[in-house]
Amino acid sequence: MGEVPPGEAPRGAVLQRDKETYMIIPRLKGGMLSAEILKKFAVVAEKYRIPMVKITGAQRIALFGVKGEDVEAIWSDLGMGPAPTGKKILKSVKICPGLPYCKNAQQDAMGLGLKLEEKFMGMTLPGKFKIGVSGCPNNCAEGWIKDFGVFGRVKGFTVIVGGKLGSRPSLGRVLYEGLTEEDVLSMAEKILNLYKENANPGERLGKVMERLGHFDLMPPAGADPALR
Ligand code: SF4
Numbered sequence: 001m002g003e004v005p006p007g008e009a010p011r012g013a014v015l016q017r018d019k020e021t022y023m024i025i026p027r028l029k030g031g032m033l034s035a036e037i038l039k040k041f042a043v044v045a046e047k048y049r050i051p052m053v054k055i056t057g058a059q060r061i062a063l064f065g066v067k068g069e070d071v072e073a074i075w076s077d078l079g080m081g082p083a084p085t086g087k088k089i090l091k092s093v094k095i096c097p098g099l100p101y102c103k104n105a106q107q108d109a110m111g112l113g114l115k116l117e118e119k120f121m122g123m124t125l126p127g128k129f130k131i132g133v134s135g136c137p138n139n140c141a142e143g144w145i146k147d148f149g150v151f152g153r154v155k156g157f158t159v160i161v162g163g164k165l166g167s168r169p170s171l172g173r174v175l176y177e178g179l180t181e182e183d184v185l186s187m188a189e190k191i192l193n194l195y196k197e198n199a200n201p202g203e204r205l206g207k208v209m210e211r212l213g214h215f216d217l218m219p220p221a222g223a224d225p226a227l228r
Contacts, residue, residue: 010071012082021065026080030095030114031059040078048074058092058130084122087202090129090192093117094142098135098152105135107152112181113141116188123192126199130164131188144171147205148191150184153177157184161191162206162215170206171221 009015013022028037041061045053052064060083066074075081084091093116096102098109113133120131132141134151137158143149149160149172156178163172176187191205199208209215 010068011075012085013066013068013071014085016064022068022071023062023064024066024071024074025056025060025062025083025085026075026078027083028060028080030093030110030117032110044074044077047077059094060092087128088125090120090123090125090131092121094130094132094146096134096140098133102135104138105152106154107135107157108181109133109135109141109150109152112150112157112184115181115185119185120188120192125192125196127202127204128164129192129195129205145169146172147195148188156180159184159187162204162209162221164204164206172206173215173218173221174223175218 010022013024015021016023041053044050045063048066048070050063050065054062054064056062063074093113095113095117096109097105098107098111099105100108116131116133129148130146131148132139132143132146132150134141134143134149136152139149139151141149141151143151143160143163145163145165146160147162147164149163150157151160152158157180158177159175159179160172161175162170164170175191176183179187195205195208198212199205206215
């Protein structure tokens with residue numbers, strides 16, 4: 001175990017700037033942790049002398065400076081496989097705690113976010129695609145800057161599409177309001193299909209929707225439904 005053919009990265013590992021060590025990200029459901037999982041990370045960090053353990057912007061835990069020959073043993077010790085990697089893979093869904101945990105929550109963000117993750121995570125797409133689900137309009141999971149953002153209101157979920165960060169950031173636009181969990185799941189499927197069928201390689205959803213004229217029928221970017 002641990003032998004990797006020359007020039008080939010170990011399973012789920014990404015070569016780092018030093019061209020010697022790797023970054024690995026284990027698959028964590030909905031960014032949720034438990035005492036048992038935390039203990040496993042602590043044991044692995046110590047046993048394999050991991051120089052940097054870092055929480056990522058996508059609510060995952062990245063291990064940096066991992067030696068190639070240790071990667072498989074780490075997966076085994078953690079009892080986890082690698083999270084999906086690659087620019088054209090739906091890697092995770094960012095989810096806020098929502099109901100029943102957060103005092104501001106109006107909807108169950110974890111419940112919906114986990115269903116979205118279960119259904120679509122690992123899907124191959126023409127480019128980067130990010131999803132964020134929040135339990136209220138505070139949008140802690142950053143729905144306005146996701147390709148597909150969702151947030152809860154008393155009367156249901158609001159869906160925002162076409163936001164992104166990067167060198168030219170843009171806010172998303174409200175597509176629908178007052179949706180049920182099932183509505184959002186079916187809306188996500190439709191939007192992902194639209195994206196798969198129409199995007200040029202690397203093109204983000206916002207650009208696709210603009211090019212197809214969909215944004216002409218929708219409220220301005222960043223328009224909060226509460227203000228309309
Ligand atoms: S988005 Fe709302 S429900 Fe979610 S963590 Fe933030 S304040 Fe709480």
